[in-house]
Amino acid sequence: MSSSPSASPSPSPALSVRGSRLALIVVGLCWLGVLFDGLDMFIYGSVLPHLLETKTFGLTADQAGDLGSYATFGMLVGALTAGTIADRIGRKKLMVACVTLFSLASGICAISSSLEVFGLGRTLAGVGLGGLLPTAISMVSDYAPRGRTAITIGMLMTAHHAGGILSAYVAKWLVDPVGWRAAFWVCVVPLVFAPVLAKFLPESLSFMVAKGRTEEARELATRYDVELPAAAGKKTAADRWDALVGLFRGGEWIQTLLYWLASFGGLLLVYGVATWLPTLMRAEGYELANALTFVVVFNLGGIVGMLVAGRAADRFGAPRISAIWFALTAVGVFLLGVHMAQAVTMLVVFLTGVFLNSAQTMIYATVSIRSTPDNRATAVGWTSGMGRFGAVFGPWLGGQLLAAGNGDWGFTAFALAGVSSMVFIGIAALRSAKSDTPSGSERKLVTAH
Template sequence: MSSSFALSARGGKLAALAVGLCWLAVLFDGLDMFIYGSVLPHMLAEKALGITPDRAGDLGSYATFGMLVGALTAGTVADRIGRKKLMVACVTLFSLASGLCAMSGSVAVFGLGRTLAGIGLGGLLPTAISMVSDYAPRGRTALTIGMLMTAHHAGGILSAYVALWIVEPLGWRAAFWVCVAPLLFVPVLARFMPESLSFLVAKGRTEEARELAGRFEVQLPAAVERKAPADRWNSLVNLFRAGEWTQTLLYWLASFGGLLLVYGVATWLPTLMRSEGYELGSALTFVVLFNLGGIVGMLVAGRAADRFGAPRISSVWFALTAAGVFLLSVHMPLAVTFTVVFLTGVFLNSAQTMIYATVSIRSTPDNRATAVGWTSGMGRFGAVFGPWLGGQLLAAGNGDWGFTAFAIAGLSSMVFIGIAALRSSRQTPRGSTQQELIASG
């Protein structure tokens, strides 16, 4: 895996270790995230826990509401206590919460489990992105983040096969028991994950940073200006200082539309395709193709963003996503539909990730987790709205309009990140290198 990142010999072991462990953590994040959408057709068919389409949309929104809480709080907490500790806590939380879902005897308990899982899922992703940004090879930050996010979609593919191979013979509860397995990974993460060198230096823990750097023969990052400990909101306030507020709002709005689209499609794709007349096996195949497209898209978008700018690539990708999602409302031959789903996965998932890449690159090391966390967190309002909207449209018998609504969300994100791209090309963020400026547009 380290060869994929073209790591230099100096610091290569440390970067490979950090990125590799983050990749595994995000794999489990993706499995837990997509498992609900993958087993939902089966739960609706057997009316498990009395679930109906509109109630299923509400349950999907519970998880994304938890992600909103996790994302909004995790960035600030990570910048204060460290990213390693927070990652360990997040993996533990969403694994235990999946066990609660597996044991639930009512919709209320199941919803509580999904909400708690969402808090862990929402906190892990921006923290992992911030971590790999610290260890990314110079000029390859967007590509490294794209590589990390392939794990999320590998988890989505795994969720489809869990639903296909385990749910039919053992029932839907067995799928959530599988999502408890990441608990076995927690001791490994706690033992071997290195803390962010930039975080250690920013917090004045120079001896610890020097020991870690010496162990792996890497150079310590330059010291950054430390925040006043008494001001816990200083990192957030910095997102609105010196004219940065316009860029911050543009990123938040783009993230809202992007995550509405991502989580709306992730939750309802199998069910919506079944409503279009496809069998369950084909509907789960769409999940696999969608996430395979996501993996390809991350690799392509990461390289393109490092060359042409992450916000520019994100804007183009959102436009192509909107076209693909709209086409899914049109009944086409199966082979053509498979192709459209794959291509939609290529563009949709990486379009949102390039928003995170832009924010991460433009942030200073001591403020990065807060910036990415709040961009992800504000976008989670869209993630809450997307599953609910899909459920309401499906319950009203307007499944085709679900695809249209998601396409409109993609167009809105295209506009907001496009404006951000034009503005960022005329601005120079503090603490950015020339190569990072290229990647941020």
């Protein structure tokens, strides 16, 4: 009953069932990691109305915007360095390190006695948050059941919005009776999850193959009933530079800049709204409890959006869906600045959540589709990286508007960012020489916040 590690027999039904169960464990652990990532990311926005109303640390609106940008700047650093670090220590160890880092950083926020210490905690948390998400996506891609990679990644991303929902309830249940510090102490709890990851999460198959641990990787792939990643040739610095330069050769520089500008506006919108939604809704006259309920509804919409965006792109094409989604997002965000009946506002918040997050996802899908295989990773990575500057700018912009007494313009400013992304991705799609007809390559969901 022994089998050679180098053999590749068709898995038996029993092995397939067992492999699927083991793969479910891997995906489940990554899902929990991303859940905690979302909790830590959204918790600041959820407690921000309380921090401003109580003038904690003498906090002003413009300083609050700066604090929101600290976390997103940390995420930029984490996202840009995650790949290099993972290539050295492995994806599993990096995930454990990221969970540990953002949990301890929340502890710094919880015990902080000054705005500077609190800002340090949010920056360090951002580094861990930015490093975990792309690493978790890589892990899930390795262990997803055969032919189910795209939908598995989509399911993984629902965890981020589930974390946003959890952050709203943590704030509703703890901030008024106990205080804002209790909310950040809850964000330290994932620290106990780090040893669970270290014990039960297997190493990335791609990492083991890249490090020459082929036999070990093959044994895991057989046991989990997943495909063994192909060994890729080691890329030199010159290869990576050539791939980047290729994005600007000929007329490609126009396409590249259009994608980058669309991503900038998209992530400005995503993180600006994530940070300021409860505060802006308070400014519109809603009670704090209702303002936090909007966070729950917004993230419920995000979960639905992640599950339906890929199917819509399969049928109508990712570039078209991205442009339409941004247009609908802009309308929804603008309407949030109009005081309507609460039930109508809830519906608008939900639909805005549906379209907002998946609109940005479709930018990555569009770039992936329009790129050649040899520079696809570079194109998507740099589009995401340039977009993260928008993620830094969005929270700052909201703070500046509120500090200047122009809070009513907050939703309008974010809506204009959605319009700009719609225009840029629309022009890029029209300029492309390739057909917009959906193809098999468009069915691969690309997700990278």
